[in-house]
Amino acid sequence: MRAEIISIGTELLLGHITDTNAVYLAQRLSALGIDLHFVSQVGDNRGRLTETLRKAWERADVIITTGGLGPTEDDVTREAIADLLQETPQVDSELAAVLTERYQLFSSAMPATNIKQAWLIPSATSLKNPSGTAPGWFVQNDNHIIISMPGVPKEMYQMWENEAEPRLSTLAGATIFTRILRISGMGESIVEDTIIDFIHLTNPTVATYAKSDAVDVRISAKAENTAKAREMVDDIDAQIRSVLGSVIFGEDKDTLASVAGDLLKKHGWTMSVMESCTGGLTASTITDIPGSSDYMRGGIVAYATDLKKSMGVPADVIEQHGVISRETALEMARASRLRCSSDVGIGITGVAGPDLQEGKPVGLVFIAIVTPETEVAEQFQMPGDRHDIKRRAALRALNMLRLALSSGSGN
Amino acid sequence: MRAEIISIGTELLLGHITDTNAVYLAQRLSALGIDLHFVSQVGDNRGRLTETLRKAWERADVIITTGGLGPTEDDVTREAIADLLQETPQVDSELAAVLTERYQLFSSAMPATNIKQAWLIPSATSLKNPSGTAPGWFVQNDNHIIISMPGVPKEMYQMWENEAEPRLSTLAGATIFTRILRISGMGESIVEDTIIDFIHLTNPTVATYAKSDAVDVRISAKAENTAKAREMVDDIDAQIRSVLGSVIFGEDKDTLASVAGDLLKKHGWTMSVMESCTGGLTASTITDIPGSSDYMRGGIVAYATDLKKSMGVPADVIEQHGVISRETALEMARASRLRCSSDVGIGITGVAGPDLQEGKPVGLVFIAIVTPETEVAEQFQMPGDRHDIKRRAALRALNMLRLALSSGSGN
Numbered sequence: 001m002r003a004e005i006i007s008i009g010t011e012l013l014l015g016h017i018t019d020t021n022a023v024y025l026a027q028r029l030s031a032l033g034i035d036l037h038f039v040s041q042v043g044d045n046r047g048r049l050t051e052t053l054r055k056a057w058e059r060a061d062v063i064i065t066t067g068g069l070g071p072t073e074d075d076v077t078r079e080a081i082a083d084l085l086q087e088t089p090q091v092d093s094e095l096a097a098v099l100t101e102r103y104q105l106f107s108s109a110m111p112a113t114n115i116k117q118a119w120l121i122p123s124a125t126s127l128k129n130p131s132g133t134a135p136g137w138f139v140q141n142d143n144h145i146i147i148s149m150p151g152v153p154k155e156m157y158q159m160w161e162n163e164a165e166p167r168l169s170t171l172a173g174a175t176i177f178t179r180i181l182r183i184s185g186m187g188e189s190i191v192e193d194t195i196i197d198f199i200h201l202t203n204p205t206v207a208t209y210a211k212s213d214a215v216d217v218r219i220s221a222k223a224e225n226t227a228k229a230r231e232m233v234d235d236i237d238a239q240i241r242s243v244l245g246s247v248i249f250g251e252d253k254d255t256l257a258s259v260a261g262d263l264l265k266k267h268g269w270t271m272s273v274m275e276s277c278t279g280g281l282t283a284s285t286i287t288d289i290p291g292s293s294d295y296m297r298g299g300i301v302a303y304a305t306d307l308k309k310s311m312g313v314p315a316d317v318i319e320q321h322g323v324i325s326r327e328t329a330l331e332m333a334r335a336s337r338l339r340c341s342s343d344v345g346i347g348i349t350g351v352a353g354p355d356l357q358e359g360k361p362v363g364l365v366f367i368a369i370v371t372p373e374t375e376v377a378e379q380f381q382m383p384g385d386r387h388d389i390k391r392r393a394a395l396r397a398l399n400m401l402r403l404a405l406s407s408g409s410g411n
Numbered sequence: 412m413r414a415e416i417i418s419i420g421t422e423l424l425l426g427h428i429t430d431t432n433a434v435y436l437a438q439r440l441s442a443l444g445i446d447l448h449f450v451s452q453v454g455d456n457r458g459r460l461t462e463t464l465r466k467a468w469e470r471a472d473v474i475i476t477t478g479g480l481g482p483t484e485d486d487v488t489r490e491a492i493a494d495l496l497q498e499t500p501q502v503d504s505e506l507a508a509v510l511t512e513r514y515q516l517f518s519s520a521m522p523a524t525n526i527k528q529a530w531l532i533p534s535a536t537s538l539k540n541p542s543g544t545a546p547g548w549f550v551q552n553d554n555h556i557i558i559s560m561p562g563v564p565k566e567m568y569q570m571w572e573n574e575a576e577p578r579l580s581t582l583a584g585a586t587i588f589t590r591i592l593r594i595s596g597m598g599e600s601i602v603e604d605t606i607i608d609f610i611h612l613t614n615p616t617v618a619t620y621a622k623s624d625a626v627d628v629r630i631s632a633k634a635e636n637t638a639k640a641r642e643m644v645d646d647i648d649a650q651i652r653s654v655l656g657s658v659i660f661g662e663d664k665d666t667l668a669s670v671a672g673d674l675l676k677k678h679g680w681t682m683s684v685m686e687s688c689t690g691g692l693t694a695s696t697i698t699d700i701p702g703s704s705d706y707m708r709g710g711i712v713a714y715a716t717d718l719k720k721s722m723g724v725p726a727d728v729i730e731q732h733g734v735i736s737r738e739t740a741l742e743m744a745r746a747s748r749l750r751c752s753s754d755v756g757i758g759i760t761g762v763a764g765p766d767l768q769e770g771k772p773v774g775l776v777f778i779a780i781v782t783p784e785t786e787v788a789e790q791f792q793m794p795g796d797r798h799d800i801k802r803r804a805a806l807r808a809l810n811m812l813r814l815a816l817s818s819g820s821g822n
Contacts, residue, residue: 012437012450013437013447013448013449013450014437014438014441014447014618015433015434015435015436015437015438015439015440015441016620017434018429018430018431018434019429019430019433019434019450020429022426022430022452023426023428023429023430024426025426026423026424026425026426027425027426028426029426030425030426036424036425037424037453037454037459038424038451038452038453038459038463039423039424039430039451039452040449040450040451040452041433041449041450041451042448042449043448048448048449052449055466207425209427273691273712278695279694279695279697279698279699279703279707280684280691280692280693280694280695280696280697280698280710280712281691281692281695282691283690283691283694283712283714284689284690284691284692284695284801285691286690286691287690287691287712287714287763287801288690288797288798288801290764290765290797292690292714293714293715296690296714296715297714297715297718298711298712298713298714298715298718299691299711299712299714300709300710300711300712301684301691301694301698301709301710301711301712302709303694303698303703303704303707303708303709303710304704304707304708304709304751306752307708307709307751307752310750310752339721340715340718341717341718341721352698353701354701386699386701387699390695390698390699
């Protein structure tokens with residue numbers, strides 16, 4: 001099955017927005033084992049859109065469009081599909097009823113032109129849109145499928161996952177089950193090399209993705225039903241876990257901060273941070289998690305050296321070992337626990353650059369974790385610029401934290 | 412002039428990377444007054460790329476490609492352009508010398524296949540790439556222009572700005588000068604409404620962009636030379652400033668944190684933060700600026716209420732006014748100055764959500780700035796989710812800081 005994506009909207013061609021919809025759909029299609037050959041962006045122009053659809057019709061089995069389903073004159077996706085198939089749109093009474101009800105819900109009168117959001121053509125059935133007014137179209141005609149969805153990412157994701165993908169995979173005679181394993185502390189290329197035998201599989205498919213906060217391994221299985229597909233994913237999941245081990249920190253929507261937070265709650269412990277080169281980013285990442293106030297007491301950004309001392313890092317340790325040292329990181333973690341009255345403390349000190357500090361290289365970072373049960377400290381040499389070093393150091397600290405919390409008696 | 416962008420790379424069609432190159436080029440073309448009609452993504456496939464180029468040749472005057480200029484078998488952009496124009500690539504001796512020299516610089520032998528990076532066809536001249544090994548192509552043939560650049564964004568931006576855009580605008584009989592005015596404290600739609608007369612101009616063009624940290628107004632003028640174009644931009648710049656006033660905080664690469672940092676250095680003052688709902692994000696944003704250790708002493712993330720007290724916020728103020736109050740924000744700013752021994756202090760307290768706090772609504776935030784010359788405190792109701800509220804509150808704090816520092820005697 002060959003697919004083509006058409007992203008519709010003049011704002012794309014003016015560079016006002018980035019086409020993240022196509023990236024999402026490309027990933028989903030890849031997991032479905034459907035080959036994506038082309039992605040096109042085209043403006044809100046009926047002629048050019050019809051031309052683009054016609055070209056796609058010639059060379060693809062499945063055409064997926066996003067955008068152009070709104071109620072205004074500029075929204076011409078329905079019109080262009082009708083032009084392509086030479087069919088005439090009609091108001092569908094069920095869709096019209098849903099549309100009217102939705103406007104009544106917000107106590108606003110529906111502009112007359114909006115009725116085109118209740119249109120269908122004979123080849124099309126509708127795709128529900130619980131988050132917006134524009135339903136999608138699922139068109140089947142002459143062994144081709146056209147899936148038309150709104151351009152608003154949240155509406156599109158929901159419609160794809162709940163409405164479009166199930167129909168598409170049923171037509172392909174299969175359902176899909178996907179799980180993402182999230183990895184920290186190992187680079188993408190090493191992950192890929194380590195699980196290369198799995199990456200060559202065709203069903204389930206296994207692929208790696210470098211995200212800003214982790215490396216993702218996506219396992220997708222195609223089977224006659226979800227239970228069977230899930231079983232296939234479980235099998236590969238277990239095999240990959242036995243190879244990769246503790247670098248896997250979570251699944252799907254987990255983040256290092258959410259996983260560390262869950263472990264803290266399990267232990268019944270509170271935490272705090274004293275950070276220097278990360279400048280507040282570690283505390284900020286921890287407090288990104290809703291409910292983090294249950295365990296996060298707070299933190300100290302001890303940027304100036306004398307502030308480290310006044311916040312409880314012994315002056316003689318700094319004099320003997322330097323600010324950028326394993327010993328100072330440990331003392332920062334200990335001082336953090338005392339100053340913030342927390343069970344667990346993190347200490348981070350390093351050189352974010354662009355200049356050397358104490359003659360030590362840019363990217364050198366020491367991180368310490370102190371819990372009621374253990375003390376650990378590690379040295380890292382981080383690549384990249386100031387932003388990269390801050391980001392990597394904060395993530396490393398959270399990874400050390402969740403490892404320290406998992407290895408203890410609480411797990 | 413009609414333009415078309417072709418982004419090349421199988422990794423795009425697998426959803427492994429997002430096509431940010433097309434967004435950048437769309438913005439640059441819009442500023443040049445060139446109409447972009449289509450963007451296409453195509454994989455590393457010579458046949459499909461040649462087909463896409465042929466279609467673009469039929470309907471556009473300028474074709475811009477990114478990607479596929481590397482040295483491997485997968486990189487087929489040069490081959491496809493040669494196929495399209497039925498020309499034969501030849502090794503260019505100058506390009507070959509540059510290529511060989513570059514490999515010698517890194518003391519590595521050049522693989523034989525890499526010589527294709529020194530290819531040219533009769534219709535093409537080369538575009539320099541100081542950051543990589545692959546030069547670009549600038550092709551002129553039969554009233555069409557093809558500009559081929561590498562897919563690595565950093566290399567592409569540099570090549571576009573220094574090599575491609577000047578040639579393109581010379582051919583269009585003009586040069587372009589662009590300036591961005593950066594705005595904080597006013598939403599994009601109000602900015603647009605306020606300067607709507609300028610947005611209707613055709614030369615200079617004026618457009619607004621909502622960025623995550625500010626609203627940008629981009630002024631671009633086209634003229635016979637740069638001096639004239641700059642003069643036209645200066646004229647509109649002055650008129651827009653007289654309308655928008657102090658919401659404009661900087662130009663081009665300025666950020667709120669860099670501008671506030673420059674003002675602190677001018678005053679010879681140090682600063683610190685005591686923040687609650689932003690959870691460290693304010694300190695982190697300030698320390699994103701290289702050299703911020705010159706003025707940033709540090710900060711306290713006082714997440715738990717008793718930590719606010721132990722860090723110097725008077726208990727009676729919290730009891731009387733609540734944690735989420737103007738008075739507590741002011742006391743946090745004052746305590747921050749004392750604890751961190753800084754000249755300037757910021758205090759931030761609010762409800763990041765998802766739950767109410769003290770019965771106060773999600774998004775309610777109080778921010779205070781205390782300098783040696785002034786004390787200010789403001790109340791905000793921020794829209795959005797937890798992440799939005801954190802981001803908006805940190806930016807508001809920095810905006811209040813730079814306004815407090817500009818209005819004082821130091822400016």
